[in-house]
Amino acid sequence: MITVALDTMGSDAGPGPLVEGAAALSREDGPVQILLVGHGPTLTSLLNTQKYDPARLAIVHAADVVGMDELPNEGLEKKPDCSVAIAARLVASGDAQAMVSAGNTGAVILAASRQFKRLPGVKRAALAAVYPTEQKRGPRQDPFALLLDVGATLECGPEELVGFAVMGSAYSQVISDIERPRVALLSNGAEPHKGTPAIVEAHHRLQKLPGLNFVGNVEGLDIPRGSVDVIVCEGFLGNVMLKMLEGVAEVVAGLAKDAYANSVLWKLGLTMLSQQLRQIRTMTDWKQYGGAPLLGLDHVVIKAHGRSNARATRNAIKVAAKAVERGLCEKIAQGLAPLDGAGS
Amino acid sequence: MTIYRWDLDKTYLETDFHSWRGLYRSATEPAHEKRNVPGSASLLRALASERGAKVVIVSGSPTQLREVLTEKLRLDGVRFDELHLKDNLGNLKRGRFRAIKGQFGYKLPLLLQGRVGLGSGNREMLFGDDAEVDALVYSVFADVVAGRLRAAELSRIMEAAGAYPDAISTALATLPQIATGDVVDRIFIHLDRGMPPAHFAELGGRVVPVYSWFQAALVLVEAGRLTPQSALTVGEELLKARALTVTALANHVQDLLRRRLVSPSIGPRLEAAADEALADLAASCAVRAAWLGPIEGVAPPLRPAHIDYLSLLGRFGKKEEG
Incomplete structure (x- = not known):
């Protein structure tokens, strides 16, 4: 049985959709037990309205919550018994094996970083996001790839970028079942000398790294195409890219909606294409991807989207359990072993 | 005397009557192949062994199964005083099709x-499940005996539920012979379909939805009707049947604490009664009780001031006989 601590507080929609997702998952087959961390009485009343399996759920009361608009460090200092800190402590103490949170991203990273150890060879943790792509990959023909870092480490040197490449490759192997994931650096040109000094140096080191399927640099337009399985960049750039991808998807959907409402011709065309559009919508729906893993620590952490609904929550917990079951952290540690102490 | 009235299918026995295969199997399988809802046999044995206890089984299974069901109960070591089964063949012959499925x-x-x-x-303590309308039937029974529901209301409810006129007449004819009193202490509903506990809230705290018979046993310990050892025996049956793990049982205890069906003292009482084999359970219960933190609010009244049975009929499965 794999126990996942779910921080139910601090998301945009409150604990309701998270409790709903956890309750639904508790009724499915699978070796997952969920610890719902949050305000006990609130969670109890929410749970009572759901179908759930009490054998696989327990509540862990947390008196406080770090809000989305709070400074992470300040929030955690002022509220030592906030839900995200308690979830992290449950994992650190061994009561749970993974944590999932849809709350304040900074607080999740900070709480996890304080409670968990960095894996040997990891300079900085990375937040990795799954994003939809044109090309499909892996045995299940998944239409998405991995982008990291998307905000855990805003500025990176070559050491961090090399570490991210190894961690992203391991995640792709473990979760997407891709045997030799193609890994690339995001730059402003395919040539090895293109990019910032950190990217050029990282490129140089990655080329020499054994066991990694490093394919060189890719440009921005390669992100939605999905020409590689893992794209590595510094957190500032990754976060901007990720938000832009989400923004473009929302704008396109909004434009299509307006056109549908205002033009008979568009209405006709969109109706005819409705099945294909539904497929695209399903493919680009972040709710099915589960969340962003925080990589580089000795425990599994999944940062779910702040707007997570029940389905996204359920998928985030499932991804967390799968990562534990398949030994994600051990796999990353193995990949990082050549870097540990190599001064890279 | 306490009378324990039990349903059989999905309450005492694991029965699948939602598929033809399941129906066929339950009609033809021998007693030793019939499977219990885990914990049901231990709980019923414990209740039946009380001084002055009377066990009455009221099942919708056909009368043709009397022999095999009697044998099953004998194999389980369950002593019972009455076993009522439904004359479905008679209903079929008389074209009373609604009565075959109907419970009211x-x-x-x-x-x-x-x-x-x-x-x-x-x-009285009544035991049923959420697959049919046991919670409603039992609650109406409790309120009729308590004098809270008059003959006219009972008639309207039964009619709305699709009962045949002769069944309504029989029920009404019985009323003058019954001594009025609030005699039903608890109605335990085994959540076979996993209905949310809030689904039963309007029926008051008298109706206790439980996910396992271990939970019911703990509520009975809290009410002073069972010993902690008896409850642990029920828990052991669930462990032996591999229906639940120790952690899962402890989660069931926390679920009861959350729903204010037992008090936090249940943990230490179990711990005191647990032998070495169940020491882990007591420890897990203690951890989960500590995790839960404050339990706000008060337990709901056993019986709300008013229950709108006619509207609840719609929610609990409409005119189940119609």
Whole structure:
């Protein structure tokens, strides 16, 4: 049985959709037990309205919550018994094996970083996001790839970028079942000398790294195409890219909606294409991807989207359990072993 | 005396009557192949062994199964005083198709007849499931005996539930012979379909939805009707049947604490009664009780001031006989 601590507080929609997702998952087959961390009485009343399996759920009361608009460090200092800190402590103490949170991203990273150890060879943790792509990959023909870092480490040197490449490759192997994931650096040109000094140096080191399927640099337009399985960049750039991808998807959907409402011709065309559009919508729906893993620590952490609904929550917990079951952290540690102490 | 009235299918026995294969199997399988809802046999044995306990089984299974069901109960070591089964063949012959599936027209007259000649000192505990309308039938029975529902209201409810006129007449004819009293202490509903507990909230705290018979046993410990050892025996049956793990049982205890069906003292009481084999359970319960933190609010009243049975009929499965 794999126990996942779910921080139910601090998301945009409150604990309701998270409790709903956890309750639904508790009724499915699978070796997952969920610890719902949050305000006990609130969670109890929410749970009572759901179908759930009490054998696989327990509540862990947390008196406080770090809000989305709070400074992470300040929030955690002022509220030592906030839900995200308690979830992290449950994992650190061994009561749970993974944590999932849809709350304040900074607080999740900070709480996890304080409670968990960095894996040997990891300079900085990375937040990795799954994003939809044109090309499909892996045995299940998944239409998405991995982008990291998307905000855990805003500025990176070559050491961090090399570490991210190894961690992203391991995640792709473990979760997407891709045997030799193609890994690339995001730059402003395919040539090895293109990019910032950190990217050029990282490129140089990655080329020499054994066991990694490093394919060189890719440009921005390669992100939605999905020409590689893992794209590595510094957190500032990754976060901007990720938000832009989400923004473009929302704008396109909004434009299509307006056109549908205002033009008979568009209405006709969109109706005819409705099945294909539904497929695209399903493919680009972040709710099915589960969340962003925080990589580089000795425990599994999944940062779910702040707007997570029940389905996204359920998928985030499932991804967390799968990562534990398949030994994600051990796999990353193995990949990082050549870097540990190599001064890279 | 306490009378324990039990349903069989999905309450005592694991029965699948939602598929033809399941129906066929339950009609033809021998007693030793019939499977219990985990914990049901231990709980019923423990209740039946009480001094002055009477066990009455009221099942919708056909009368043709009497022999095999009697044998099954014998194999389980369950002592019972009465076993009522439904004359489905008779219903079929007379074209009373609604009565084959219906519960109100069958169980309610039987339950009421079972109170004839009994004083209010004879308490009742009822056991059913959420697959049908047990919670409603039992609650109506409790309120009729308590005098809260008059004959006219009972008639309207039974009619709305699709009961045949003769079944309604039988129930009404029984009323003058029943001593009025609030005799039903608890109605345990095994959540076979996993209905949310809030689904039963309007019926008051008298109706206790439980996910396992271990939970029911703990509520009975809290009420002073069972010993902690008996509850642990029920828990052991669940462990042996691999229905639940120690952690899962402890989660069931926390679920009861959350729903204020037991007090935090249940943990230490179990711990004191647990032998070495169940020491882990007691420890897990203690951890989960500590995790839960404050439990706000008060337990709901056993019986709300008003229950709108006619509207609840719609929610609990409409005119189940219609």
